[in-house]
Amino acid sequence: MWSEDTAAVIECRNLAKAYAPTGSTGQRFWQLLWGQAHRTVGRWALDGVSFQLGRGEVLGVVGCNGAGKSTLLQMLCGTLSPTAGDMVVRGRVAALLELGAGFNPDFTGRENATLNAALLGLTPEEVQRKLPDIVAFADIGAFIDEPVKTYSSGMFVRLAFAVATSVEPEILIIDEALSVGDGAFARKSFERIMDLKRGGATILFCSHSLYQVEALCERALWLNAGRMQAIGPAADVCAQYQAFLNGLAGLARGHTGAMDGMLPADASNASDPSGVHRQTVCAPAGGGRITGFTLRCAQQMGAEVTVRSGLDDVAVEISFVCDPALPCPVLALGISDQNGLTVSSALSLMDQAPLNRRPDGSGQATLVLQRLPLLKGRYSLTPFLLSEDGLHPYDQVLHAGHLRVTQDGPLQGVVSLPRRWL
């Protein structure tokens, strides 16, 4: 029934997974032992999932917490068995789920790397051949021969990532984080995943960051309560999912999903409460930081300005530093309303506005929002500093500034569209 000649590396048909109701594990044992079908089915974590994925395709999986994303990824890794349905996975799988979960704190980094690589399926000879690469990539110096318990969390995750990606996978399964560690390593790890992608690896990537899903994936799958809500071109699916999230945000005031969804929250090095001026003496190696954020409107200047809707221009000044060794970064600005709904955003890359960066790595850019078309309300501004291709976030300052928009007249909504009456 499986077409062996197709290019599909992953095929799923009506895949379903039910977790046994808690507390009846003993019952489950006897059922498995005597080969009885499940009489007691608990929660269906996943139901009726079917899709095919060809070599080199990148599929983004989106959905709320508990939608079944992790269950699907674990089944594809082969660690969970489906309750029903068929699944074929062709090729060596590497999973970036819970990095370093198998490390023993009392052993040195080198010992843990050797054993973990063996657990991932490398033969002893392959492990010996790859070990220098792993050590070089992790780049933790003499610590490689110290017990892992003496590592900082950054060093730990560096080593774990180096081991996990050393197996030259044909299929890569990533839960949430496209990059790990901080600064230079975050970019390096991101580059490695991109290299694998360019090398033809099939990638399944699950993320809350719709921005990254759209930027990286051709196709996306939206899971909702264990069922396939949509599958198709990433832009379409993300738009549908975003609309669904906005609906939720409208229901529950104070929900902050949308803006957090734009970029992974853990990418922010710090969310400064004041967010106006952050002192950084020099550019962080291999990364960048936002160092200043100021709003100007008429005579006002600061982190919050009052703007007359449709009349005033708002100037957003963002200063940054970025490792001069890296290509010039790009800036982005997200504008969200009080519910967390992303009202609009701007990306210097899209606007083809190259930034000016001084030789020491610092730079500044001003974005002017002409005759601000937002309607009355309070809006939050979040600046982002991203790699030159706009994919890898270096820094963000959540809600660095606020706009208090006033308006004349009773118009409702968030935005005043350019319009004419004929």
Added chain:
Amino acid sequence: MADKTLQKRERGPDPAASPRSAGQTTVRAVLQALWPGRHWGLTLQLATRELAARFRGQGLGWAWLVLAPLLMLAVYTVVLTQVLGVRWGTAAAHSSGTDLEFALQLYAGLAVFAFFSEVVLRAPRLITNVPHLVKRVVFPLEILPWVSALAAMVTLVLAAALLLAGTAATRGQLPVSALALPLVWLPLLPLTLGLGWLLAAVGTYIRDVGEVLGLALGALLFLSPVFYDAASLPPALQLPLGLNPLAVVMTQTRQVVLVGQWPAWDVWAAVMLAGVMAALLGAAVFTRVRSGFADVV
């Protein structure tokens, strides 16, 4: 359409490499679980790591491997002979029944029991202790009892060395029958592995097994001829003792090392058969229920 519960997985270039079917136990799958086969390298690596982990960060380190049994033996010997005034067997045996002679008799039983309990006691938590191997990677979980057994075997080999050295030192010579010691101990391997698979499989689903097992092993220590000579029991109790494979192994250990008799081969064969049956049963149960591990760990 395929059967609703069929799961197909193909790994590597060979499409028929290892199709794993949930809820389907073939004889081949059970036999594959018995022997690590191509996972030997991994098994040895894990066993080494387990031993190393035990002694890592301790001042005396590996010396504990020898010190621990010696100290335990000293405590048992002193308490039993000096405090409780126990004498070995019917006093007819070899030398007068000195403390050293008592210690050797005791150690012959204790070494066997220590190996058995070291592997069996940890078995119920073998799977639950390594959730990352169950959930995060495709791992041959069936090698885990082998890992425990190999690590415990190091202790057992040291115990043999101590027992033989002690016998040679007190008696001035070793009987030729001592050569049969590895063979006498051989049935322990399938027996403990089989119990290892069985208990690991059951213990993952039914956590109470660990508690019950602690009590059961405490009782087994006294139901096996560790502190007494099997021959000194009344005839009515000889038969139930003969059904305990550990008792047979302990008695035969004393025979080949301390008495200088060759073991009764028919009894040995029976124990070996029991051990192999235990291994087959354990591996069958393990293979049958392993597909649900990830759901309950």
